[in-house]
Amino acid sequence: MSAEAATPHSRLCFVRSGSTEPLRLYSKKYKRVSDFPVGSTTAIPNDPTNERRALILLQAKGLITLKPDAGFEASTPCRIRSSPKAESRPTRK
Numbered sequence: 001m002s003a004e005a006a007t008p009h010s011r012l013c014f015v016r017s018g019s020t021e022p023l024r025l026y027s028k029k030y031k032r033v034s035d036f037p038v039g040s041t042t043a044i045p046n047d048p049t050n051e052r053r054a055l056i057l058l059q060a061k062g063l064i065t066l067k068p069d070a071g072f073e074a075s076t077p078c079r080i081r082s083s084p085k086a087e088s089r090p091t092r093k
Contacts, residue, residue, distance in 0.1 A: 023050070023053050023054060023057050025057065025058075025061065033061045033062065033063065036063065042058060042063065044058070044077075051075075051076065051077075052075040052076070055075045055076070055077070055079075055080070056075055063083065064080050064081075064082065064083040065080070065081045065082045065083070066079050066080060066081060067079045067080075067081045
């Protein structure tokens with residue numbers, strides 16, 4: 001977005017900054033991510049922004065591996081290369 005805003009005839013302008021709330025993993029059964037058994041199921045939010053954030057968090061914790069071309073914008077369940085410990089499913093409303 002900043003690249004688009006930098007173009008000479010852009011109609012985008014900065015209004016105000018926002019905050020990003022922390023995203024965490026919660027479990028009633030397991031105290032550490034390393035305790036998750038192989039094949040466990042992980043719920044992820046079903047809205048696009050938080051779904052992407054959740055997938056990046058799961059990758060950072062070693063539960064899944066995203067394909068190399070899956071940056072923030074391209075991070076979707078379809079971009080999961082492997083999930084050695086967890087099967088990720090979007091949550092339902």
